[in-house]
Amino acid sequence: MIKCVTDYNIKVKGQVHPPLTLEAVVLEMQDPKTGVKSQTQRLVITTIPHAITGEDIVEWIANRFKVGAAEARAMGTMMVAFGYIYPLQDHKRLIIKPDASLYRFQTPYFWPAQQWPVEDTDYAIYLAKRNIRKKGMLELHEQEQYNNLHKWMNHKWDFIVMQAKEQYRAGKERKKPDRVVFDCQERAYWVVHRPPIIFTQQCIMRPRVKSSVSIGALVKYSTTYKQHDPFLYPCLPSNPWLTDDVTYWQLNMQNIENPTKMRVERWTFSFGELLSDPRGRDDFRLFLKKEFSGENLAFWEACEDLKWGTAATMKEKAQQIYKTFLARGAPRWINIDGKTMEITVKGLSHPHRYVLDAAQTHIYMLMKKDSYGRYLKSPVFKETQKKALEQNAKKRRPSLSPIILRQQEEEQKAKLAASGPVDITQVMSKLFSIKKKILSPLKINLK
Amino acid sequence: MAAQEVQPSETIAKLKSESEALKTKLEEERAKLHDVELHQVAEKVEPLGQFVMKTRRTLKGHGNKVLCMDWCKDKRRIVSSSQDGKVIVWDAFTTNKEHAVTMPCTWVMACAYAPSGCAVACGGLDNKCSVYPLSLDKNENLAAKKKSVAMHTNYLSACSFTNSDMQILTSSGDGTCALWDVESGQLLQSFHGHAADVLCLDLAPSETGNTFVSGGCDKKANVWDMRSGQCIQSFETHESDINSVRYYPSGDAFASGSDDATCRLYDLRADREVAIYSKESIIFGASSVDFSISGRLLFGGYNDYTINVWDVLKGTRVSILFGHENRVSTLRVSPDGTAFCSGSWDHTLRVWA
Numbered sequence: 001m002i003k004c005v006t007d008y009n010i011k012v013k014g015q016v017h018p019p020l021t022l023e024a025v026v027l028e029m030q031d032p033k034t035g036v037k038s039q040t041q042r043l044v045i046t047t048i049p050h051a052i053t054g055e056d057i058v059e060w061i062a063n064r065f066k067v068g069a070a071e072a073r074a075m076g077t078m079m080v081a082f083g084y085i086y087p088l089q090d091h092k093r094l095i096i097k098p099d100a101s102l103y104r105f106q107t108p109y110f111w112p113a114q115q116w117p118v119e120d121t122d123y124a125i126y127l128a129k130r131n132i133r134k135k136g137m138l139e140l141h142e143q144e145q146y147n148n149l150h151k152w153m154n155h156k157w158d159f160i161v162m163q164a165k166e167q168y169r170a171g172k173e174r175k176k177p178d179r180v181v182f183d184c185q186e187r188a189y190w191v192v193h194r195p196p197i198i199f200t201q202q203c204i205m206r207p208r209v210k211s212s213v214s215i216g217a218l219v220k221y222s223t224t225y226k227q228h229d230p231f232l233y234p235c236l237p238s239n240p241w242l243t244d245d246v247t248y249w250q251l252n253m254q255n256i257e258n259p260t261k262m263r264v265e266r267w268t269f270s271f272g273e274l275l276s277d278p279r280g281r282d283d284f285r286l287f288l289k290k291e292f293s294g295e296n297l298a299f300w301e302a303c304e305d306l307k308w309g310t311a312a313t314m315k316e317k318a319q320q321i322y323k324t325f326l327a328r329g330a331p332r333w334i335n336i337d338g339k340t341m342e343i344t345v346k347g348l349s350h351p352h353r354y355v356l357d358a359a360q361t362h363i364y365m366l367m368k369k370d371s372y373g374r375y376l377k378s379p380v381f382k383e384t385q386k387k388a389l390e391q392n393a394k395k396r397r398p399s400l401s402p403i404i405l406r407q408q409e410e411e412q413k414a415k416l417a418a419s420g421p422v423d424i425t426q427v428m429s430k431l432f433s434i435k436k437k438i439l440s441p442l443k444i445n446l447k
Numbered sequence: 448m449a450a451q452e453v454q455p456s457e458t459i460a461k462l463k464s465e466s467e468a469l470k471t472k473l474e475e476e477r478a479k480l481h482d483v484e485l486h487q488v489a490e491k492v493e494p495l496g497q498f499v500m501k502t503r504r505t506l507k508g509h510g511n512k513v514l515c516m517d518w519c520k521d522k523r524r525i526v527s528s529s530q531d532g533k534v535i536v537w538d539a540f541t542t543n544k545e546h547a548v549t550m551p552c553t554w555v556m557a558c559a560y561a562p563s564g565c566a567v568a569c570g571g572l573d574n575k576c577s578v579y580p581l582s583l584d585k586n587e588n589l590a591a592k593k594k595s596v597a598m599h600t601n602y603l604s605a606c607s608f609t610n611s612d613m614q615i616l617t618s619s620g621d622g623t624c625a626l627w628d629v630e631s632g633q634l635l636q637s638f639h640g641h642a643a644d645v646l647c648l649d650l651a652p653s654e655t656g657n658t659f660v661s662g663g664c665d666k667k668a669n670v671w672d673m674r675s676g677q678c679i680q681s682f683e684t685h686e687s688d689i690n691s692v693r694y695y696p697s698g699d700a701f702a703s704g705s706d707d708a709t710c711r712l713y714d715l716r717a718d719r720e721v722a723i724y725s726k727e728s729i730i731f732g733a734s735s736v737d738f739s740i741s742g743r744l745l746f747g748g749y750n751d752y753t754i755n756v757w758d759v760l761k762g763t764r765v766s767i768l769f770g771h772e773n774r775v776s777t778l779r780v781s782p783d784g785t786a787f788c789s790g791s792w793d794h795t796l797r798v799w800a
């Protein structure tokens with residue numbers, strides 16, 4: 001880099017106005033004395049030499065050309081877009097961020113104007129190399145392009161893999177900071193030359209359904225759940241917010257022994273509905289136990305735990321799941337097809353949160369298409385349905401008939417008369433307390 | 448190999464025109480399968496009756512504009528955050544305040560209740576999202592156990608726990624969304640694609656997989672794959688900032704509310720917008736939207752202090768609710784659909800049923 005700048009300075013000294021091509025400007029920016037100030041920066045755990053900040057770039061351009069910040073930013077963005085400068089932290093967005101974001105000058109080797117036409121072979125080698133480094137590192141559009149290249153370059157694929165391995169090996173021999181820098185440069189280069197315009201192409205290719213089908217499904221959902229929507233149908237016995245009575249919530253507690261009929265009905269709407277209700281899942285688990293296929297649900301739950309759990313224990317969990325469900329002779333071995341097992345086991349050598357996705361989906365579909373249907377016809381479910389509670393409208397207790405009340409009053413009076421001198425106050429207070437007892441259920445009824 | 452002069456300006460212009468051509472092709476492909484309108488299918492659906500929705504609880508206690516709220520899974524507790532930096536946990540049923548936290552910043556624009564009900568997350572102008580474990584000990588200072596999880600380079604606009612207490616999804620004024628591990632604060636995945644501030648997000652219902660939708664100041668609503676960080680679908684039909692996005696309960700569609708005074712419904716399988724909820728008399732932006740349990744009703748809080756209730760299928764407005772004395776800034780339906788809560792710049796929250 002320095003060599004170029006010195007060369008350029010020698011060339012320029014004789015001229016009055018330096019040529020104002022973008023390249024020339026970029027070279028100026030790299031002058032150790034009058035260029036953008038650069039320093040060694042820490043990026044995560046590596047130190048990067050000769051890093052510059054976005055705000056320094058913008059300031060330099062603004063001063064150099066005596067323009068405002070917005071114009072300076074626009075020019076800076078052009079430099080990034082064409083690949084003369086590349087971002088260290090956000091390689092996907094080719095813009096200048098006028099803040100402490102870090103950038104570096106691209107080595108002239110990678111300058112666009114410098115290039116012989118960007119070879120597909122080089123791109124194939126680059127992608128193959130990234131694949132060697134870490135499986136599953138390629139983004140969606142890169143994966144697509146990799147597959148395409150593999151198809152039409154099949155005849156020289158051995159050569160490509162060999163080159164990739166060579167480059168990978170050479171790369172490993174570099175010192176870590178150099179390697180990080182080089183990787184950033186290379187990646188930035190390919191983002192410019194093989195941009196993900198593929199994204200829109202993928203969007204065009206994506207499977208779509210007819211409006212009548214998907215809209216029909218939306219309407220059907222709404223209709224199915226109509227009676228379960230408290231805004232459309234009164235929820236029984238009553239909506240707590242309206243009556244201050246929390247019975248509705250008590251009847252629908254998470255782990256209640258006997259769920260309500262409405263809740264059990266929802267389990268029949270879809271497999272997802274059954275699984276997402278912990279009480280429903282418990283019932284399903286009971287059924288599977290009787291069928292000796294409980295390991296499927298256990299595996300599915302373990303995968304969920306892996307996906308949504310803490311990062312710290314993720315690798316451990318993945319290994320545990322492998323030992324319990326996937327390894328040969330595992331205590332709760334699950335039955336998945338050969339291809340899925342192959343992908344899963346391979347992925348487990350570099351575990352990440354979604355490493356069990358393929359297997360989990362397979363088991364989910366198995367349970368949905370097979371076990372779920374049988375569950376709904378099973379004695380376990382029928383028993384649960386039978387015991388399910390009817391949510392009746394609030395029970396109104398009847399009151400004693402006035403005929404009986406009068407009888408009771410007469411009996412009391414007779415008893416008191418037979419038992420000796422009458423203390424009027426006692427009699428009155430007794431009568432009063434009897435009356436109170438009789439009236440109180442009435443009070444509740446009126447409410 | 449002979450060196451060739453590749454003019455950079457040519458390449459960029461070429462890429463741009465290629466991109467435009469593809470966008471047109473995308474619209475053509477989408478239109479090919481469009482054989483019916485939502486309101487046509489909805490003609491066969493029973494009309495809705497009259498609604499009596501009233502404020503059943505008013506929660507007073509915030510000293511300034513309420514910016515965000517979220518329900519606890521127990522169907523009665525809520526957490527709310529305000530411009531004065533206070534985050535309050537209420538039992539909305541009794542209207543009692545149960546916990547209060549003072550954030551070190553004003554404008555706490557985002558808050559969320561953890562699935563376990565034992566923690567809350569919040570953030571705003573501090574560019575962070577922090578998690579506060581809740582404690583029954585009244586004397587305990589909640590701020591002491593605070594955990595700083597997310598770190599953005601601009602304000603935090605929304606946050607949500609995923610299926611557990613251990614991961615948080617955030618959106619920010621820095622144009623990105625991100626997934627974080629709560630325990631370590633590690634960034635698990637970042638999502639780039641919005642060209643301006645991201646204002647809102649919503650996670651797909653768990654049965655439908657690992658996606659979420661976000662809306663931003665670039666008028667786009669993007670659907671993301673949480674595993675790869677890729678934007679898998681994008682919709683750009685609003686005419687202004689999208690303030691709120693919410694999935695239809697089946698996960699096959701989502702609604703959005705925008706400063707262009709409309710709410711819209713997007714069908715994910717047909718890959719298109721299928722309804723616009725608007726009226727000539729509604730000229731102020733919709734700040735917040737949510738569906739009732741069946742998806743038949745869409746509640747929208749607006750900047751003109753009102754709440755409009757829409758019939759999602761027929762596209763008509765079924766009710767307008769008055770009560771707040773300033774903008775409605777946030778609105779969520781309770782987990783069992785028995786009520787919905789709205790928060791407003793008038794410093795109060797109201798529970799409606």
